[in-house]
Amino acid sequence: MVASARVQKLVRRYKLAIATALAILLLQGLVVWSFSGLEEEEPGEKGRQRKPRPPDPGEGSRDRDSSAGRRGNAGRRHGRWKGRVDSPGVLVAKVVRAVTGKHRFSRRVPPAPPREPLSRQNLSTGGGGEVLPGAGVAGAFQQGDTGSVEGAPQPTENGFTPKCEITGKDALSALARASTKQCQQEIANVVCLHQAGSLMPKVVPRHCQLSGKVSPMIQWDESRVQLPPGRPSVRIAYMLVVHGRAIRQLKRLLKAVYHERHFFYIHVDKRSNYLHREVVALAQHYANVRVTPWRMGTIWGGASLLKMYLRSMQDLLEAPGWTWDFFINLSATDYPTRTNDELVTFLSKYHDKNFLKSHGRDNSRFIKKQGLDRLFHECDSHMWRLGERQIPEGIVVDGGSDWFALTRSFVEYVVYTDDPLVAQLRQFYTYTLLPAESFFHTVLENSPTCNTLVDNNLRVTNWNRKLGCKCQYKHIVDWCGCSPNDFKPQDFLRLQQLSRPTFFARKFESTVNQEVLEILDSHLYGSYPPNTPALKAYWENAHDIADGLGGLSDVILTAYTAFSRLGLRHAAAMASPPTNQLCRFEPKGFPSSVHLYFYDDRFQGYLLTQTVQPMASGPEEALEMWLMPRGALKLTEHNGQANRLQNLEVGTEWDPKERLFRNFGGLLGPLDEPVAMQRWARGPNLTATVVWIDPAFVVATSYDITVDSEAEVTQYKPPLSRPLRPGAWTVRLLQFWEPLGETRFLVLPLTFNRKLPLRKDDGSWLHAGPPHNEYMEQSFQGLSGILNLPRPEQAEEASRRHSGLTGPALEDWTDSTLGSFWSVAGLCATGPSVCPNLEPCSQTSWSSLSPDPKSELGPVKADGRLR
Numbered sequence: 001m002v003a004s005a006r007v008q009k010l011v012r013r014y015k016l017a018i019a020t021a022l023a024i025l026l027l028q029g030l031v032v033w034s035f036s037g038l039e040e041e042e043p044g045e046k047g048r049q050r051k052p053r054p055p056d057p058g059e060g061s062r063d064r065d066s067s068a069g070r071r072g073n074a075g076r077r078h079g080r081w082k083g084r085v086d087s088p089g090v091l092v093a094k095v096v097r098a099v100t101g102k103h104r105f106s107r108r109v110p111p112a113p114p115r116e117p118l119s120r121q122n123l124s125t126g127g128g129g130e131v132l133p134g135a136g137v138a139g140a141f142q143q144g145d146t147g148s149v150e151g152a153p154q155p156t157e158n159g160f161t162p163k164c165e166i167t168g169k170d171a172l173s174a175l176a177r178a179s180t181k182q183c184q185q186e187i188a189n190v191v192c193l194h195q196a197g198s199l200m201p202k203v204v205p206r207h208c209q210l211s212g213k214v215s216p217m218i219q220w221d222e223s224r225v226q227l228p229p230g231r232p233s234v235r236i237a238y239m240l241v242v243h244g245r246a247i248r249q250l251k252r253l254l255k256a257v258y259h260e261r262h263f264f265y266i267h268v269d270k271r272s273n274y275l276h277r278e279v280v281a282l283a284q285h286y287a288n289v290r291v292t293p294w295r296m297g298t299i300w301g302g303a304s305l306l307k308m309y310l311r312s313m314q315d316l317l318e319a320p321g322w323t324w325d326f327f328i329n330l331s332a333t334d335y336p337t338r339t340n341d342e343l344v345t346f347l348s349k350y351h352d353k354n355f356l357k358s359h360g361r362d363n364s365r366f367i368k369k370q371g372l373d374r375l376f377h378e379c380d381s382h383m384w385r386l387g388e389r390q391i392p393e394g395i396v397v398d399g400g401s402d403w404f405a406l407t408r409s410f411v412e413y414v415v416y417t418d419d420p421l422v423a424q425l426r427q428f429y430t431y432t433l434l435p436a437e438s439f440f441h442t443v444l445e446n447s448p449t450c451n452t453l454v455d456n457n458l459r460v461t462n463w464n465r466k467l468g469c470k471c472q473y474k475h476i477v478d479w480c481g482c483s484p485n486d487f488k489p490q491d492f493l494r495l496q497q498l499s500r501p502t503f504f505a506r507k508f509e510s511t512v513n514q515e516v517l518e519i520l521d522s523h524l525y526g527s528y529p530p531n532t533p534a535l536k537a538y539w540e541n542a543h544d545i546a547d548g549l550g551g552l553s554d555v556i557l558t559a560y561t562a563f564s565r566l567g568l569r570h571a572a573a574m575a576s577p578p579t580n581q582l583c584r585f586e587p588k589g590f591p592s593s594v595h596l597y598f599y600d601d602r603f604q605g606y607l608l609t610q611t612v613q614p615m616a617s618g619p620e621e622a623l624e625m626w627l628m629p630r631g632a633l634k635l636t637e638h639n640g641q642a643n644r645l646q647n648l649e650v651g652t653e654w655d656p657k658e659r660l661f662r663n664f665g666g667l668l669g670p671l672d673e674p675v676a677m678q679r680w681a682r683g684p685n686l687t688a689t690v691v692w693i694d695p696a697f698v699v700a701t702s703y704d705i706t707v708d709s710e711a712e713v714t715q716y717k718p719p720l721s722r723p724l725r726p727g728a729w730t731v732r733l734l735q736f737w738e739p740l741g742e743t744r745f746l747v748l749p750l751t752f753n754r755k756l757p758l759r760k761d762d763g764s765w766l767h768a769g770p771p772h773n774e775y776m777e778q779s780f781q782g783l784s785g786i787l788n789l790p791r792p793e794q795a796e797e798a799s800r801r802h803s804g805l806t807g808p809a810l811e812d813w814t815d816s817t818l819g820s821f822w823s824v825a826g827l828c829a830t831g832p833s834v835c836p837n838l839e840p841c842s843q844t845s846w847s848s849l850s851p852d853p854k855s856e857l858g859p860v861k862a863d864g865r866l867r
Contacts, residue, residue, distance in 0.1 A: 695727025
């Protein structure tokens with residue numbers, strides 16, 4: 001009886017904790033039960049220590065422009081989602097919230113770090129993407145990888161009411177993952193209509209009287225290409241679909257294709273406000289350049305891209321005074337490979353032809369690989385796969401590239417006709433992945449003018465399936481996507497192919513390689529005069545104060561403000577004599593703009609423009625400062641043999657297609673997940689050991705990599721527990737425990753948390769490293785003797801002191817660590833300055849305000865061109 005009374009007393013005392021634990025266990029069990037059949041297991045980072053997998057061999061596809069790929073494994077289990085009934089996961093989530101609402105855990109859990117914008121990747125255009133099904137669902141529930149601080153994914157509050165009983169793994173998976181009630185309701189409505197058989201057309205009329213695909217072979221013969229006698233030269237409406245921040249590359253493209261007889265209509269993605277401001281200012285100088293008065297947020301593979309094209313076509317047809325003959329779409333990553341005169345002459349000769357590139361394979365195989373037999377819906381900036389569907393009977397479905405040249409008459413037919421063929425195909429492609437890659441092909445091949453099709457989109461696309469098919473769009477679409485590679489100088493011969501007429505090529509990115517653009521530009525229009533400035537320089541905006549600070553992470557906020565302080569200290573140190581107050585400034589607010597600076601295709605650092613107040617006297621000024629990264633790589637010979645290792649680098653935003661880090665400056669914080677990358681020369685096979693050492697000489701991890709004789713790049717992201725300890729980290733590469741090379745990288749101490757100045761209780765966990773120095777489940781500290789590392793106690797004590805810093809003391813620590821990896825390479829004044837040591841920015845070779853003739857448009861010349 002006594003024991004029973006004690007048990008009852010304990011139960012009453014801890015009933016809240018017991019209820020919480022039971023609810024959490026029930027929730028976890030239901031989540032596993034609900035999603036076990038929906039989620040495909042994504043290969044990758046389950047083990048704590050492993051050898052990196054060799055790169056996917058890709059598929060040696062014969063496609064040249066189409067979006068096709070391999071099919072993923074389908075789950076076998078099916079659940080049900082019934083209308084007007086809360087799912088078990090929702091009920092448990094409500095229980096957990098009710099139970100835990102009165103009791104908060106005392107331990108602070110670090111917030112999920114803001115996702116760095118993939119601002120330099122081409123995601124919003126359909127740009128020749130290729131799709132590989134099946135990878136979108138896998139990993140969709142993984143909000144945090146192994147070792148992350150975010151933990152397990154949280155259940156979604158599904159407070160909507162489906163109008164039917166929803167079945168099927170794809171639809172249930174989409175409902176579980178959609179983040180807003182509006183999107184969930186849209187998905188449910190689409191699925192219910194589809195299950196009722198009232199969404200998709202079953203039979204579509206075909207008007208083409210020809211059997212099979214009729215496409216005349218048109219060859220390029222420069223000696224015979226001339227304007228037909230008595231026929232006026234055609235006028236082109238260029239539709240430029242752009243996003244991101246690369247205004248200088250867009251200007252260079254416009255400068256190359258511009259002619260006063262043509263028309264240029266520019267759509268800027270709804271999320272690219274900086275680029276939109278720049279394009280609007282540009283268009284004011286040319287009567288034949290206009291910007292869409294509306295904007296859409298298009299995504300790779302989304303139905304919104306087709307909707308944008310159709311709306312733009314109608315605008316162009318109804319534009320007063322714009323009488324054009326051909327519609328040609330371009331992105332900012334395109335560039336001409338032949339002159340305007342050659343293009344106009346060619347199109348004038350074939351003025352009644354429509355140029356679209358087909359997939360060039362078996363049609364049924366194309367349908368499967370393209371996902372045309374699957375139902376998709378776009379909402380929440382995502383293309384959700386919702387299940388299977390049937391292709392309408394009566395028509396031939398085709399597709400390939402979403403870059404084309406269409407006649408005005410065909411555009412009018414697509415936009416204005418009441419033909420059931422077009423109306424029903426519009427309905428079908430509203431729920432289709434990558435619709436712009438198939439809609440126009442299918443309409444044309446089934447229309448009365450099917451004989452006008454030419455199987456050529458007049459482009460050269462730099463496809464490399466082995467590198468480009470890495471499922472890099474699975475965060476946007478429930479499918480595996482591919483993308484063409486950027487052209488580099490070694491690819492120039494491909495630009496001069498003569499097997500078919502081509503006038504444009506893609507893709508080009510000046511942040512990856514600008515030399516190939518210079519070669520192509522000189523080939524077309526001749527070289528710039530000697531001593532022309534900035535031919536090897538490139539600037540790209542990374543921040544503009546008009547965009548606000550909402551899109552910047554705590555790491556970026558910390559780095560930019562620290563860069564500003566370093567630059568102003570450098571200005572004060574430049575003063576002569578040192579006591580001169582004229583070159584001492586106080587910063588006013590946050591830096592107004594930041595640019596990435598490249599020279600000779602190498603990242604040279606950040607350029608920050610900072611408004612300042614002279615400490616002596618005078619009005620406010622604006623200074624631009626150049627922060628350059630210091631070298632951190634050390635390579636050694638191994639046993640007297642030539643070392644295959646060429647580079648060792650650590651960063652984030654790894655781009656497997658271009659094999660570089662898109663976070664060009666390598667700015668990292670305690671909550672980031674760094675990747676170690678190695679570049680190799682060809683040579684004998686070898687096995688190397690990679691060791692990560694934190695600032696307190698704790699061996700965070702160690703793993704082996706196998707390097708084949710032909711391997712050029714290896715990379716691996718170890719699943720380190722976070723937060724990472726701030727300070728200088730070291731990554732060593734060894735063979736048989738003899739050094740091949742090492743590099744250092746900085747985990748930046750943060751002065752901001754959630755965009756507010758860091759508080760002491762935030763720093764106590766954010767800057768302290770992982771509990772008990774356990775970066776992995778397995779300890780590697782036993783390697784410290786082999787690596788000849790100092791004992792960690794003293795460094796750990798310094799780390800503990802630093803973790804409690806706030807305010808100016810924290811800023812001093814941040815500036816000190818940042819200053820060991822970055823140096824001030826230049827300072828200039830954007831206008832008049834009281835400091836006599838500052839030269840005008842317009843007279844420097846590095847400033848974003850210095851001359852850049854290749855990207856400056858200027859007035860129209862006598863021949864109607866800009867270049």
